[in-house]
Amino acid sequence: MPLPLYPPFPRTRSFLVQTSRFTYSQFLETMPDAALVIEPSGNIVLANTQAHTVFAYQPGRLPGHSLQTLVPNLNEQLGNFLISARTRPLGTGQILTAQRQNGHEFQADMMLKPIELDGAHFIVCVVRDVTQRLQGKRAREELLGRTMMECYPGIEQTELFAALKRCMETRTSERMVNKFVYPDNSYGWFELSIQPAPNGICILSNEITERLLSEKRIETQLRQLAALRDIDIAITGTFDLHVSLNTVMLHTMAELGADATSILVLNQHNLMLTLAAGRGFRTRSPETARIRLGESFAGRAALERRIIQIHNRAEEQVEPHFAELWAAEGFVTYYGVPLIVKGQVVGVLEVFHRKPFEADEDWLRFLEILAGQTAIAVDNAQLFQNLQRSNVDLMLAYDATIEGWSRALDLRDKETEGHTLRVTEMTERLARAMGISEAEIVHIRRGALLHDIGKMGVPDSILLKPDKLTEEEWAIMRQHPQLAFEMLSPIAFLRPALDIPGCHHEKWDGTGYPRGLKGEQIPLAARLFAVVDVWDALRSDRPYRAAWPEEKVLAHIRSLSGTHFDPKAVEVFMKVLGEQTPVASSTESPPTP
CATH class of the missing domain: 3.30.450.20 (PAS domain)
Known part of the structure; x- marks a missing residue:
């Protein structure tokens, strides 16, 4: 109308x-x-x-x-x-x-x-x-004239009723915060001021639900910020992926209320997700899981680059892997979020609950933040592993090159073939017996392999001469330690290995060459090597003499302790050989090396 x-x-x-x-x-x-x-x-x-x-x-x-x-x-x-x-x-x-x-x-x-x-x-x-x-007015009208037990069945069992009773009996005031559940099962928080009044009590109620929820939200955010800080420290403080992922899982379970969580890492070569870390599981089933990209829920999360949520068993039964896992673990909800860093998927973070759970926006947002942190941890660890692998490959290439140089020297002088590897191995044994660190032994090994590299600058007419050398020829031969220094010092990674090539002909009493160093002025590596070099040379045939017997060699080395050799180096050398009883000194002059 x-x-x-x-x-x-x-x-x-x-x-x-x-x-x-x-x-x-x-x-x-x-x-x-x-x-x-x-x-x-x-x-x-x-x-x-x-x-x-x-x-x-x-x-x-x-x-x-x-x-x-x-x-x-x-x-x-x-x-x-x-x-x-x-x-x-x-x-x-x-x-x-x-x-x-x-x-x-x-x-x-x-x-x-x-x-x-x-x-x-x-x-x-x-x-x-x-x-x-109007609804509030009607509700108030419905309460008028009724007892609290009639309006709120079971209230006599609550702390609120106890406070009301105390106020009635003692005629004192009380203040408290009470949670009120509405008929639709929603709830609110009220700050109550209970005051004595004639023939009863007066209750002043102030709803503080929003304030408490805000305070709780702030507390949650502060706790989450602290958790993210801990994760950041774990990521930046170590390249051990196990340590970083354990920190992530600890905070994931605490802040998201999860019953179990796992982190799967994607192999970029075969596109398989495998378990990198897990917490909260009752069985060992997740440890053997191998999930192809696009398969199962974790595979879908990685392939589709989105959060996968599972809340009902009908959906879970579609995946055989999940059916077995959920039956064994008793899970009822699942969240899988892809780990993405620099635009590349590196894995999946999984969160499980054994009770019904519905995530809100804040929960999902924090899950995504945790996934981002986890992705960074995985990426950092993989970068470090790749760097380590590259370093190892590079070091192997360096050592192979050095061994190639040493073999080239042995091939040039057939009479000393095999000498380099023998003296290198024995020098390493002496260094360990002296307590030298493995890091330093790496340089000692390289120096031993290259101890005669300077002879590349010595003419064949001198190096390969079958007769004894003249004084002029010896003067040229004695230049090879200095030539070694000049050849190797420009190479940065070989500078720590220069002690042996440059000083292995120095003598304890200062009569050696090229610099005439004396006593502990001579690097320890060179002092050890000098003993081994003479020992191996005397035990080997030369064009101008036959090899000496072992007993004669050892006696000769002892005789030179304190003059040619460091006495401590001789002592350790004898122990390494298992020779501890005195050996008669030899009066024969050694062949010139």
Whole structure:
């Protein structure tokens, strides 16, 4: 039924002149309630943003509709009020039933006020939704005259009832925070002030749900920030992936309330996900899992690059791997999030619950943050492993090159073939017996392999001469330690190995060459090697002499202890050989090396 019109109004439309319309629209936007401007015919010509919100219309869609669309049966509810054209303010007591665009009804208090603008007559209609206020009023009315036990069955078992009872008996005041559960199982927190009153008590209640939830949210965020800090320290403090992932899992279970969690790492070569770390599992089943990219829920999370959520067993039964795992572990919910770093998937973080669980937005956001941290940990560890592998390959290549050089020297001088590897092995044994670290032994080995590298600068006519050398030829031969130093010192990684090539012909008493170093001026590695070099040379055949017997060699070495050799080096050498009893000194002169 259309709205009755006012008594005849002029049909001027000056109100709708652009300036007036814009100005009045701005005024309506300042109003906190829904505000409409309607023509006498009932058509809406203006509506503020709050009106669109209250009646659930898209912005700008209310003008052109009839007021009766918003308030069905308007005539029946207000009688002849509109025809009488008098103001009806808010709160006059009559509540109307209004209707939103989706058909849902609500209780509304409506102000109607005739206005005249630019000679045209209109009605300003202000609407306020009072549904919750009326519900609260009805709830209060229902409580009046009833006991607390009638209104809240079981309240006598609560701390609130005990506090009320104490206040009644002792006539003292109390303050407390109480959790109230509503009929729909939602809940709120209230701060209660209980005061004695004549013939009873007075309870002042202040709802603090929002405040407590905000405090709880802040506490959670602070705890999560601390967890992320711990994870950052673990990632930056070690390249041990096991340590980093254990820290991630510890905080994942604590902050997300998970019963179990696992971290799967993707092998980029065969595209298989395998377990890198797990916590909270009752069985060892996850340890043997090998999941291909795109298969199972973890494989889907990695392939599709999105969180996979499982909340029902029907969906779980589709995957045989999960069916077995869930049956053994008793899981009911699952979340799998891909680990992505630098645009590349490196694994999957899985979270399991044994009780029904529905994640909220904050929970999922923190899960994604943890996944990001986990991805960084995996990527850092893999980069470090690759770097280590590259370093090992490089070191092996260096050592292979050095051994190649040493073999080239042996091939040049057939009489000393095999000498280099023998003296290198024995020198390493002596170094270990002296307690030298393995890191230093690496350089000792390289120096031993290259001890005669300087002979590459000695002419074949001298190096391969079958007879004894002349003094002039010896002068050239004695240059090979200096030549070795000049050849190797420009190579940075061989500088720590220069002690043996440059000093292995120095003597304890200072009569050696090339620099005439004496005693402990001679590097320890060179002192050890000098003993081994002479020992192996005397035990080998030369063009100008036959090899000496072992006993004669050892006796000769002892005879040179304190002159040619470091006495401590000789002692250790004898122990390494298992020779501990004195051997008679040899009076024969050794062959010139």
